[in-house]
Structures are given as structure tokens and as C-alpha cells.
Amino acid sequence: MKITIDGRSVDAQPGQTVLDAARAAGIWIPALCYHPKTGKAGRCRACVVEVEGQRGLKESCALPVREGMVVRTDTPRIHSVRRMIVELLLSEGHHNCISCQANGICELQDMAYHLGIDRPGLRIDSHPTPLDDSSPGILRESDKCIHCGRCVAACQNGVVNQVLAFAHRGSHARVVCDDDVPMGQSSCVQCGECVQVCPVGALTLKQPRERKIRPYEARPTKVTCPYCGVGCQIDLYTKDNRYAYAMAHEQDWQEQPNQGMLCVKGRFGLDFVDAPDRLRHPLVRKNGELVEASWDEALDRVAAGFKEIKEKHGPDAIGFLTSAKVTNEENYAFSRFARAVIGTNNIDHCARL
Amino acid sequence: MTNSMAEVVKSKVILVIGSNTTWNHPVFGSLMKRAVKHHGAKLIVCDPRRIELCDFAHIWLQQRNGSDVALLSGLQYIILHEGWENASYIRERCEGYEEYRKAIEFFTPEKVEELTGVKPADLRAAAELFARSGVGALYYCMGITQHSHGVDNVKACVNLQLITGNIGVEGGGVNPLRGQSNVQGACDMGGLPNVFTAYQPVTNPAAVEKFSKAWGAPLSAKPGMTLTEMIPAAGDKIRALYVLGENPMMSDPNLHHVEESLEKLDLLVVQDIFLTETARLADVVLPGVSFAEKTGTITNTERRVQLTWPALVPTGNVRQDYEIVADLAKRFGHDFPRTPEGLFEEMRRLTPSYAGMTYRRLERVGLQWPCPSEDHPGTKVLHCGKFARGLALLTPLSYRPPAEVPDGEFDMVLSTGRILQHYHTGSMTRRSSILNLIVAAGHVELHPEDARRAGIAADDRVVVVTRRGRIETRALVTQRVAPGSIFVPFHFAEAAANRLTNDALDPVAKIPEYKVCAARIERAGTAKA
Numbered sequence A: 001m002k003i004t005i006d007g008r009s010v011d012a013q014p015g016q017t018v019l020d021a022a023r024a025a026g027i028w029i030p031a032l033c034y035h036p037k038t039g040k041a042g043r044c045r046a047c048v049v050e051v052e053g054q055r056g057l058k059e060s061c062a063l064p065v066r067e068g069m070v071v072r073t074d075t076p077r078i079h080s081v082r083r084m085i086v087e088l089l090l091s092e093g094h095h096n097c098i099s100c101q102a103n104g105i106c107e108l109q110d111m112a113y114h115l116g117i118d119r120p121g122l123r124i125d126s127h128p129t130p131l132d133d134s135s136p137g138i139l140r141e142s143d144k145c146i147h148c149g150r151c152v153a154a155c156q157n158g159v160v161n162q163v164l165a166f167a168h169r170g171s172h173a174r175v176v177c178d179d180d181v182p183m184g185q186s187s188c189v190q191c192g193e194c195v196q197v198c199p200v201g202a203l204t205l206k207q208p209r210e211r212k213i214r215p216y217e218a219r220p221t222k223v224t225c226p227y228c229g230v231g232c233q234i235d236l237y238t239k240d241n242r243y244a245y246a247m248a249h250e251q252d253w254q255e256q257p258n259q260g261m262l263c264v265k266g267r268f269g270l271d272f273v274d275a276p277d278r279l280r281h282p283l284v285r286k287n288g289e290l291v292e293a294s295w296d297e298a299l300d301r302v303a304a305g306f307k308e309i310k311e312k313h314g315p316d317a318i319g320f321l322t323s324a325k326v327t328n329e330e331n332y333a334f335s336r337f338a339r340a341v342i343g344t345n346n347i348d349h350c351a352r353l
Numbered sequence B: 001m002t003n004s005m006a007e008v009v010k011s012k013v014i015l016v017i018g019s020n021t022t023w024n025h026p027v028f029g030s031l032m033k034r035a036v037k038h039h040g041a042k043l044i045v046c047d048p049r050r051i052e053l054c055d056f057a058h059i060w061l062q063q064r065n066g067s068d069v070a071l072l073s074g075l076q077y078i079i080l081h082e083g084w085e086n087a088s089y090i091r092e093r094c095e096g097y098e099e100y101r102k103a104i105e106f107f108t109p110e111k112v113e114e115l116t117g118v119k120p121a122d123l124r125a126a127a128e129l130f131a132r133s134g135v136g137a138l139y140y141c142m143g144i145t146q147h148s149h150g151v152d153n154v155k156a157c158v159n160l161q162l163i164t165g166n167i168g169v170e171g172g173g174v175n176p177l178r179g180q181s182n183v184q185g186a187c188d189m190g191g192l193p194n195v196f197t198a199y200q201p202v203t204n205p206a207a208v209e210k211f212s213k214a215w216g217a218p219l220s221a222k223p224g225m226t227l228t229e230m231i232p233a234a235g236d237k238i239r240a241l242y243v244l245g246e247n248p249m250m251s252d253p254n255l256h257h258v259e260e261s262l263e264k265l266d267l268l269v270v271q272d273i274f275l276t277e278t279a280r281l282a283d284v285v286l287p288g289v290s291f292a293e294k295t296g297t298i299t300n301t302e303r304r305v306q307l308t309w310p311a312l313v314p315t316g317n318v319r320q321d322y323e324i325v326a327d328l329a330k331r332f333g334h335d336f337p338r339t340p341e342g343l344f345e346e347m348r349r350l351t352p353s354y355a356g357m358t359y360r361r362l363e364r365v366g367l368q369w370p371c372p373s374e375d376h377p378g379t380k381v382l383h384c385g386k387f388a389r390g391l392a393l394l395t396p397l398s399y400r401p402p403a404e405v406p407d408g409e410f411d412m413v414l415s416t417g418r419i420l421q422h423y424h425t426g427s428m429t430r431r432s433s434i435l436n437l438i439v440a441a442g443h444v445e446l447h448p449e450d451a452r453r454a455g456i457a458a459d460d461r462v463v464v465v466t467r468r469g470r471i472e473t474r475a476l477v478t479q480r481v482a483p484g485s486i487f488v489p490f491h492f493a494e495a496a497a498n499r500l501t502n503d504a505l506d507p508v509a510k511i512p513e514y515k516v517c518a519a520r521i522e523r524a525g526t527a528k529a
Ligand code: SF4
Pocket: A138, A154, A155, A159, A161, A162, A163, A164, A187, A188, A189, A190, A191, A192, A193, A194, A195
């Protein structure tokens, strides 16, 4: 079907929301509580739009498209509502962008920038709460929380780890772990899904903070998790050829095997690539000791050894253990080596173990 | 897996056996929990330990370690006696029913209780829930395969899914969850002694001819030895071993023997990124690169072939793993393709189930095999409408006890496995700072009753002893294990679980019995961990 957004005719699917249809057409409507993975929440009103023939502003994240609908996303009225929302949120919390780990990827900062807000015009008493740095991988700064509910929805309904919930009511509402214990003492399994969806700096990863890497300095590469067989698609962020942190790959997330989620191993367990004891050169045993060698020396020794054994004892005296951790291409090459170069079918791997 | 992970939300009932899914395949565990919480799926968990999924289960059957054939056959006994089976599916798509049916008669609910410890009423409730809720999926992992009768366990799973008509349908299937990122791919690529890529048998003359033509060399038509046969033959039939990215010194059963065996080799070559326990014994160590430094494809548990890209440039005098192999081949006068894509292209021409895949097609969300041609969309559900062999075989099974059962001297049942935060032999996860903050060292799970009886308090240092060896570790007193049972994760070199395990093998699959052996536990001293 067709709808009109800001004077443009746009394709929409039945069942889609106005927000999704607009974004699919490249028209950006801000949203603080809605996230594609956690769905609509109707909490923030950042996404309001005007619909011709209807009174009042509508939340586009919850508004289904209708044939012929005429929508405006960019009127002075909408701007003033958004300004109100953002100014209120900025003044309620402790939003010091200079030192925030979310600087540059914060959706609140982004809205403020686009609305041209210099500094909050309103002042409301904040409730300073101490940082929760009790968990190994995640830092919680409740002072920056905008109560959007994404993390609660993600933890309860996405990864279904059921740790996070809202406690207390009204202006005292807070996100808590279990019965309001520090994250490190809670049942949290550190999957990091809550960090992945948090629009602001209220939930951030400790790894890049400790390495002093701001998100916009790091570059993502799509990799496949090296651990279990789910095959999660990961955006591995690096800076200066070193590991920075990991996020679930969210493009086409509905069709990815991990649907935009990770577990603690994929999220936090990849820094081994920078371990100081990585092997950096070939080793060859001499007089009982493994010593550094050139590639030619090492490979010549292997080739000579295989040739000699093959001559003396036949190809079946050589065995090959290939790996469930290396790629298909490497497995294929290794198998071809065993079978065609050496001439044995003595090849196996540890699927059994 | 015969089916795909995303389908789990379409199952009406899910049976999980021998898989601690939320620890070992956590993201899929989340999908499973979602299926129960939001999509109304019924969940049956069969596990000797009270795993996290039990909190979401409608029924939890706590069978004894190693009694899975009896449990699964007991479910089938009830289903068949109640007439809850899918008779037309059995008639149209299965064979061997008569003999199978006779064998099932052994597994009366009373007999099954005797063998598994599961009460007839609970067994019946599970059978009814599974057979009468609608389409049902079965998921299993190493808890099914790592037994001296692992192949029978798998067949029992298949039998259950056949008589309920759950194979070849969306939301159903027999779904092994692969424990390592590319186990599926290693098998698909012919990393097995009896097959080339895509399971083309080395005993098939046509396959041998095809590959020998492609590779320009005569090939052996004699199936080779398995890992669990090669290691004990070291120094005897096997004189040299080339180990790529594996650590048998940690992962193999009965480690004392492994070390002795590897030392007897004339030549041990290890290609890895760390000086692992195995690499330390090597004559030549070849440094490859980590997953984050390479291009290539990985095949996940649902047969999805996905690309992985290099995020980092390797440092030091290391080489890509495929280059190392090509450099060696060159020394024998063989020319191997020198790029991952070149290897993939050569492979897919020889591999019918991968034939339609190209790097370009894989880029977005991968493809699931079989994908025989470049216009084929890949396959989400296997065996729709027809099995590769025509009719599916219902296999008659009999109960066999584990190779080693508790006795006076070794009075506990020991099983081994993984925990959430660590992986396999620990060579990667134990070098991760955060994972080590969460869990730094090994432990043994022990039931409070057994702890009391042995005078062991939480966090005491304890010694676990079997006929093969002993380890010292920390006591984790928990009701997760059943009384009389203990569980040791195998990631920790200083308390290596596989010093304890039994190298009794399944006669067909040659998988060692990691999930059951007899052990004893005692206090090491008074020092707290
Ligand atoms: S890290 Fe995962 S388990 Fe922990 S609170 Fe966040 S979403 Fe929940």
C-alpha cells in the first residue's frame, strides 16, 4: 500500500507501523523506547507524528499504517514536543556526555543535537544513585537511565534471563536486578543484551571504557563466533589492530541465527586474540627444547619427517587431526593434504569429544 | 540438525535430552525459553541434573546417567500402547516396524523405572504431553552421544521422532546441537576417516575416482582410523601425527594414556595459536591465526554456512592456516589454491550439498545445505516428503548399561561437561579477562547430602578419584546434581576432568563415555579455596 510521509509517497506493508514504514523509506523518526528487537513500549513519545484528519499527536511506533494515510514527522508542533521530552530527560539525569562511554552512539544525545538543544532549559532535582560496577563486564549508571524499558523487555522477553525489572513507581521508578541487588550479585549471566539495546549511557561495556576506546573510534567487522555451534554473527570492534569489544550483528537480525543476541562467551570472551602468549613464530624441537625457527626450517622438517615415515611404514602410519574450530576451507585443504598428498584416510577431528 | 533454530517457536512441544542448552548453546537456549514463555510451547526436560531449563519445563524427568535408551524407549512403549503414534506416517515413511515393535515390548514402565529411576506416572505424563500436543521437536547434545552406547541413544531419539511423525515437518525434527563452532563443517568437509566431503564414502569407487581426478593423485579406498583409535596406536601403527587446532592432551579421555602415547610418536606436528598442552609435546609447532584474523566459512548446527571476515591483521611471523597446508603440499609437488575463496570454489565443485553456494550468496545471512545449485534457496527442513534412503528405518534397540557403574570402592557417578563461561579445553576462554573474573578455576558439583556424608563443606578442597586418575579441586555444593552423582567441567588443565574419564568407546561412533564413570570424592585437607 502507499502512504504519504512528509509529502513523499512511500511503500508500506499491512501490519507495519508508521515508524517502521518511514525508516524503511529512509525517513528518520527518533524513538527512545521503541527498538526493533524489543518492540513498542509507548513510554517516551519521542516518535510522535501528525496524521492528517486526526486530532493530537500520535506515537508512530504504535500506529499501524493505513492506505492513503498522510503523515508529517517534522512540524513545529512536533519539534516543540520533542524538545520538551529531551530537555526534561536531560535535566532529570546526570548526562555528562564528555565522559560518557555512549558518547557518539547515544540516541538521546543524537536527538538533542538534531533539535538544536544547547543545554537543558529546565532544572529538576535528580536522584543521584551510586554507580553499579559490581559485575565483571557491565557498568550501570542509573543516573543516566531514561526509563525507556528496553533493557527490561530485552532481558525478560528477548534473552529470557529474567533479571531486570522496574521497581517502585512514578518518579522513583528504577530498573533493578532481581530483588534490587547489585548486578554482580544478581542472577545476571552477563549476556550484555541490555547494553546492546540501551539507548543511552546507563548500561555500557567495561571493556572499551578500560581500554579508553570511544565507540566511534572503533571499527566493526562481521565475524562468526568461535565458540558453540549456534554460529552467532558478531560485530567485532577493533581499534589500532587490537580487540575493543563485541556487539551482536544487528543487520537482518531476524534472519541471523542469533537474532541479534549473544551469550557471555561471544560478548566478552574474544579478547584472547590479543593474549600476550599468542604464538608468534614457528618452533622446532632441538635437543629436547622447542626453539624458534624459520618457516622454511619448520616446514622442511615436517615434510622430511612425513616422507621418511611414509617410505618406511607406508602412508597409513601418519595420522591427521583436523579441527572443529577452523574454517571449512582449512578443513578441506587439510583433508586434501592427508588423502591426496600423503595418501591416507587417517583423518578425524574432535566432534566426538 | 534436521530443522532450523528459528523454528523452535513453532513447535508445540519440545523435548530436550542430554543438553544443558542455556549453558552450552545459550543464545539458542534463549530462543527455547521464548518458545515456552511467549509461544505456548510445552517443554519436557530429561536430564540427571537440575539444569536451568527445568525452571521452564512442564515436566522434568531425572533419569540416571546412561539410561537414555531405556527412558526414550519407555516413552515409545507408552505411546504405542495408548495408540498415540502417527500410524499413517509409520506406514508410509518407515520400515522395520515389526522388529522394532517387538524390541520396545521390553521397556514396560516398571522396567524403565528400574533402569532409569523415573516413576511410571511421570513417564506416562511425558509420553502423553509429547505425543498429543502437536508437532514436537527433539534436541540433544553430548549427553546423548558421549556414551559407550551413544549411537543407540541417537537411534532411540530417531525412533521416537519417527513414530510420532515429527521428522520432515516444520517445528519438529531430530536436532543435535553441535558443541563447537565448526563441528558440522569439519564433518561436511570430510574431516572423518571414512568419507570425503558431503559424506561421500571413501569405499565408493566412483567417489574415489572423482576426487583422485580433481586432486591429481591416487587415493586410498580404505577407511582410516578414528582419533580415539589413532592415539592409542601412537608409536606402533601410527608414527606421526599432524594436529590442527586441537588439544587432545586436554580433550581426550584418560589423559595419562594420551601423554604416554603422544610421546611415543616419531613426529608430532601441532598447528595452533597457543602453546597448548599438546603443542608442548610437539616436535614442530606451526603458528596459525585466530578466527578474528581469517576469511572463510563456518557451518553452524543448523547446517547454515556463514562467512567470517578478518577483523585484525595477524602480527608476528605467523601464517594463515590454509597457507601453511599449501606450503607443505608444495613440498610434495602439489599445488593447492592460495585463497579461501579459491579453496571454497574447488570444494563446492566436488560437494553436491554445497554446490550452489558462492561467497557472494553467503554474504548476507548464509545458506543452509543442501543447496545443490546457484538458484537454490537452501534447505531449512530436511527429509520433507521423502528420506534420502527412501524409507526411514526404525531400529530395534536393547538396553545396555554404562561401561562402568558405581561399586563399593567408587560409589559415585561422575559425569563431565561444560559450564556457561568456559569452552572446551579452555585455551581461548581462560585467556579472556572477564570470563576469568566470573569463573577462574574448576570445581566439582556435589549434592548437599553427599557432602554432609563425606564431611565436605562448601568450597572445601576435595579430591576426585577414579580407576584412572585423581584431581584436586573445589567443592561446589549444589542441588543441581542428584544425590550420588558428581559433575566436573573439563576446561581446567590444573584439574583436568579427563584424567578421570573412561576411554570406553561406543563400538560404532568411537565416542568415549564422558557422561558416566564411577568415582569417589574425599576431602583434600582443611584449606579453603
Ligand atoms: S546482561 Fe543479560 S542477563 Fe544480565 S541483565 Fe543484561 S540482559 Fe539480563
